[in-house]
Amino acid sequence: MKNADFLTGITTSGTPHLGNFVGAIRPAVATSRDSNLTSYYFLADYHSLIKNHDPEKRCQSTLEIAAAWIALGLDHDNCVFYRQSDIPEIPELTWILTCLTSKGLMNRAHAYKAGVQENEVAGTKDPDQGITMGLFSYPILMAADILMFNAAKVPVGRDQVQHLEMTRDIAARFNHVYENLFVLPEVVVDDNTAVLAGLDGRKMSKSYNNYIPLFDTQKRLRKMIMKIQTNSLGPDEPKDPDTCILFSIYKAFATEAETRALAKRYRQGIAWGAMKQELFEYIDAILAEPRQRYDELITNPGDIENILAKGAEKARAVSVPFLEKIRSAVGIRSLG
Ligand code: TRP
Numbered sequence: 001m002k003n004a005d006f007l008t009g010i011t012t013s014g015t016p017h018l019g020n021f022v023g024a025i026r027p028a029v030a031t032s033r034d035s036n037l038t039s040y041y042f043l044a045d046y047h048s049l050i051k052n053h054d055p056e057k058r059c060q061s062t063l064e065i066a067a068a069w070i071a072l073g074l075d076h077d078n079c080v081f082y083r084q085s086d087i088p089e090i091p092e093l094t095w096i097l098t099c100l101t102s103k104g105l106m107n108r109a110h111a112y113k114a115g116v117q118e119n120e121v122a123g124t125k126d127p128d129q130g131i132t133m134g135l136f137s138y139p140i141l142m143a144a145d146i147l148m149f150n151a152a153k154v155p156v157g158r159d160q161v162q163h164l165e166m167t168r169d170i171a172a173r174f175n176h177v178y179e180n181l182f183v184l185p186e187v188v189v190d191d192n193t194a195v196l197a198g199l200d201g202r203k204m205s206k207s208y209n210n211y212i213p214l215f216d217t218q219k220r221l222r223k224m225i226m227k228i229q230t231n232s233l234g235p236d237e238p239k240d241p242d243t244c245i246l247f248s249i250y251k252a253f254a255t256e257a258e259t260r261a262l263a264k265r266y267r268q269g270i271a272w273g274a275m276k277q278e279l280f281e282y283i284d285a286i287l288a289e290p291r292q293r294y295d296e297l298i299t300n301p302g303d304i305e306n307i308l309a310k311g312a313e314k315a316r317a318v319s320v321p322f323l324e325k326i327r328s329a330v331g332i333r334s335l336g
Pocket of ligand 1 (some may be wrong): 007009141160
């Protein structure tokens with residue numbers, strides 16, 4: 001197995017939703033099918049330990065996310081699709097990197113700073129109240145995920161850019177102190193990737209609870225789409241597509257020509273009820289087949305386990321020998 005041209009992790013919390021599909025899954029599926037590229041995609045279940053302390057929820061989310069990625073066409077034969085916790089070399093590398101990372105660097109991490117700020121606003125005595133070492137050192141685990149496979153490019157959302165800078169810092173430190181073993185990864189933030197609006201118009205996100213699950217029943221999908229906020233313009237009144245949540249969601253799925261044709265109908269006047277029905281039908285047509293595959297996978301989790309086991313085997317063909325090299329570089333090696 002080759003080192004990663006592309007690598008990215010998906011934290012196993014929550015149910016996969018339409019926003020995940022257009023933002024992360026769809027572009028990753030396309031890359032996974034490119035036979036000229038070696039891409040690594042993994043379920044970041046160690047990362048999910050940070051915020052969620054409910055074992056059943058973690059397990060269920062891992063199952064749903066794995067099933068969703070496979071059902072939506074991830075080419076798991078061509079890429080490396082694995083579960084982080086199946087790769088014991090990652091936590092070992094995390095410790096080695098932890099011992100090289102200055103605490104000051106972690107003090108500057110956005111997620112940690114946001115936690116401290118929340119405490120300050122709430123007026124708690126201890127600014128670190130409720131903040132675990134997991135949250136504090138999260139960027140080091142992420143650095144280990146990336147450096148373990150010497151990933152060249154890491155596609156992520158904007159909120160993760162700082163973590164990539166930290167990864168480069170940590171890698172450079174290792175290379176300087178011990179031996180030049182790590183590639184400094186490049187962050188890839190694609191501005192063309194759609195950011196989907198949720199039911200209330202803010203970014204579709206688990207934290208805002210404004211999301212539409214990818215694989216609910218057809219009936220529930222329709223019901224969710226009917227809930228999307230619109231304004232009070234009447235059926236025949238001309239409407240502005242550019243400020244409409246329904247339109248922006250449609251645009252993330254449809255072709256350019258289809259989008260242009262719909263914009264015209266907006267300006268001529270389109271009833272909200274009709275538009276919602278149309279959006280439902282459009283998305284439902286895309287999801288119908290994957291939904292069937294998803295339901296099959298969810299009821300046969302053994303099939304998912306087999307796919308993940310194959311992925312772990314491919315990943316460990318890289319991580320086991322590379323960790324040996326890293327251990328040797330730091331002076332943890334056989335004495336005889
Ligand atoms: N922290 C990332 C997120 O919340 C998930 C993640 C974990 C990740 N390890 C990674 C992303 C390594 C890219 C590379 O989105």
